[in-house]
Amino acid sequence: MMLESWQSLRGVLIMLVVSALGACAQLQPRPELAAEVAAQPGADSPLDRAFAPFEALHPGQSAFRLVVDGPEAFVTRVQSARMAQRSLDVQTYIWHADLTGLFIAGELLQAADRGVRVRLLLDDMDARAKNAGLAALAAHPQIAVRLFNPFASRWGLLRKVGEGLTNFSRVNRRMHNKGWIADNRIAIVGGRNIGDEYFGASDAVNFVDLDFAMVGPVVRDVSTSFDGYWNSPLAYPVEALDPEGVSAAALERLRVRLAEHMRESDGSRFAVALRADDAVRRLVAGDRPMEWTASYRFVADDPLKTTMTEREAGSTQVGAALLPMLRTAQTEVVIISPYFVPGESGTEALVAASRAGRQVRILTNSLAANDVAAVHGGYERYRKPLLAGGVKLWELKPMAGAKVESSLFGSSGASLHTKALAVDRNALFVGSYNLDPRSTWLNSEQGVLVDSGVLAAQLETIFSAQTAGARAWQLGLDAGGMHWSDGSERFSSDPKASIGKRLQAWLARVFGLEAQL
Numbered sequence: 001m002m003l004e005s006w007q008s009l010r011g012v013l014i015m016l017v018v019s020a021l022g023a024c025a026q027l028q029p030r031p032e033l034a035a036e037v038a039a040q041p042g043a044d045s046p047l048d049r050a051f052a053p054f055e056a057l058h059p060g061q062s063a064f065r066l067v068v069d070g071p072e073a074f075v076t077r078v079q080s081a082r083m084a085q086r087s088l089d090v091q092t093y094i095w096h097a098d099l100t101g102l103f104i105a106g107e108l109l110q111a112a113d114r115g116v117r118v119r120l121l122l123d124d125m126d127a128r129a130k131n132a133g134l135a136a137l138a139a140h141p142q143i144a145v146r147l148f149n150p151f152a153s154r155w156g157l158l159r160k161v162g163e164g165l166t167n168f169s170r171v172n173r174r175m176h177n178k179g180w181i182a183d184n185r186i187a188i189v190g191g192r193n194i195g196d197e198y199f200g201a202s203d204a205v206n207f208v209d210l211d212f213a214m215v216g217p218v219v220r221d222v223s224t225s226f227d228g229y230w231n232s233p234l235a236y237p238v239e240a241l242d243p244e245g246v247s248a249a250a251l252e253r254l255r256v257r258l259a260e261h262m263r264e265s266d267g268s269r270f271a272v273a274l275r276a277d278d279a280v281r282r283l284v285a286g287d288r289p290m291e292w293t294a295s296y297r298f299v300a301d302d303p304l305k306t307t308m309t310e311r312e313a314g315s316t317q318v319g320a321a322l323l324p325m326l327r328t329a330q331t332e333v334v335i336i337s338p339y340f341v342p343g344e345s346g347t348e349a350l351v352a353a354s355r356a357g358r359q360v361r362i363l364t365n366s367l368a369a370n371d372v373a374a375v376h377g378g379y380e381r382y383r384k385p386l387l388a389g390g391v392k393l394w395e396l397k398p399m400a401g402a403k404v405e406s407s408l409f410g411s412s413g414a415s416l417h418t419k420a421l422a423v424d425r426n427a428l429f430v431g432s433y434n435l436d437p438r439s440t441w442l443n444s445e446q447g448v449l450v451d452s453g454v455l456a457a458q459l460e461t462i463f464s465a466q467t468a469g470a471r472a473w474q475l476g477l478d479a480g481g482m483h484w485s486d487g488s489e490r491f492s493s494d495p496k497a498s499i500g501k502r503l504q505a506w507l508a509r510v511f512g513l514e515a516q517l
Contacts, residue, residue, distance in 0.1 A: 036119075037227050038223035041184045042086060045086060047182055048185060050281075050284045055216050058292045064218075064293070066455060070199040070200025070201070071200055074200075076280060078103070078104065080182035082110075083182065084183045087116060087117045088108060088181070088183075090121070091229065093122075093178060094126045094193035095194040099268060103270070104194055108137075116142060119144050119226075120137065121147075121148060123149065123174050125171075128151050128160065131245065135242045138238045138246045145237070146238065147241065149234050154242045175229065176432050178192060186215055205371070205414065214448070215283075228300075232304065295451035297450075299318050300447075301317045301446065302317060315441065319440045325421065325427055328423070330358070331425075333421070333423055335420075336362075336363045336420045336463060337362070338416040339375045339435075340362065340379050340435050341435070342382050347385050362393050362394070364393075364396070367497040368397070368496040370415065373500075373504035378508060393475040396415070396416045396471065419447070424456075427451050427456065429447055429449045430459075431446055437516070469486035480492070
């Protein structure tokens with residue numbers, strides 16, 4: 001009894017300490033800053049000379065390429081950084097300090113040394129752990145770093161937890177957007193963060209992901225959105241949060257570290273791929289085709305979405321843009337969403353579409369492949385109603401053969417990270433938006449809608465490849481209940497899922513965490 005009382009008392013004391021630490025760190029209003037805008041396209045940089053003639057041949061149109069392959073996504077970013085002469089604007093949710101993440105940081109530092117203006121905008125949920133490196137980069141006169149919706153405290157797990165507990169409603173709202181813009185001539189947007197698993201460079205588990213590489217006026221649309229987030233009162237310069245960390249000495253230490261990392265990684269698999277693949281020039285030469293169209297729309301949530309109340313009008317601009325696509329579908333709907341929690345209304349809409357004669361097909365992660373097992377707890381309850389309503393469901397396996405086939409680097413497993421939607425094999429969406437409550441009401445998101453039979457056919461090819469028996473289980477429903485099958489094996493419960501993942505999913509379901517997923 002005494003032991004139980006002590007344990008209870010200890011738990012209370014820990015909570016009090018954590019809360020006190022969080023209360024000590026209060027985020028102050030952002031300093032007043034002059035608005036900044038993206039550099040306009042010019043005529044003299046390599047990217048200008050590469051893409052301006054094509055834009056002139058396609059007035060009012062933009063070009064789009066679906067980038068499935070992780071190495072191609074990495075190489076396109078690095079080579080566009082090397083070709084840039086005016087500006088590099090990077091917006092991301094996660095930036096890992098790993099093989100590819102440090103390499104890209106080194107490339108941006110080298111670009112800044114050439115006189116390129118570099119702006120880095122990161123969500124602080126992940127960036128806080130890299131505060132020292134980001135503050136060091138900001139000491140460069142050509143590099144500016146801003147952190148979106150930041151924590152007031154800059155180090156210490158207990159302080160972070162305490163701040164999360166005392167300011168949960170604010171800290172819980174994150175910037176999930178991902179974008180890369182070079183010289184306002186080429187942009188890359190989609191699902192990828194910056195890190196090994198997003199580029200197929202991990203020896204553990206890689207993400208099956210998707211980007212749009214884009215040229216034309218749509219690039220300026222992405223830049224306008226970036227400027228809106230950059231100038232938002234929620235985007236804090238790192239020097240306002242950690243002025244002592246922004247120092248010439250810190251930059252010099254980081255410079256040495258990055259140079260050493262780039263030398264050491266010169267023989268790595270991704271560095272070899274970088275030398276072997278001239279991705280940007282292949283786009284220019286037409287070896288990697290892009291689809292030109294005037295029928296497109298870049299859409300992003302208001303950066304102030306993270307301050308809005310849930311379900312406030314106008315808070316989910318990306319979600320609102322996708323609804324008409326779903327409602328006007330005539331023949332079929334294809335959805336790829338790693339974190340899929342459709343809710344009651346979403347389930348009813350998908351079932352209604354199926355019963356109206358439209359083919360509805362969905363690919364999401366299996367519990368075994370899901371890197372956020374709690375999300376699966378929110379998704380599980382909708383599987384049977386969807387299947388009963390005629391919707392076809394597939395769940396990606398954790399092991400896509402011995403390697404992720406789309407990657408040159410290889411891995412031992414795969415997890416779905418692609419966020420895409422296609423309707424009637426003509427209209428498609430690619431972006432950062434998951435079909436779940438968090439993307440709809442809590443996080444800010446962005447993406448691109450394009451009308452193109454060619455691109456929609458390419459997405460169909462991707463979907464067919466990822467739902468083949470070697471890569472996914474198809475779910476079914478019969479008198480015996482729900483089952484999973486890949487054509488050779490059949491399971492009556494979530495296949496290959498560990499006890500730990502089953503427990504996480506169960507806890508999310510029991511505690512009613514769906515609104516947070």
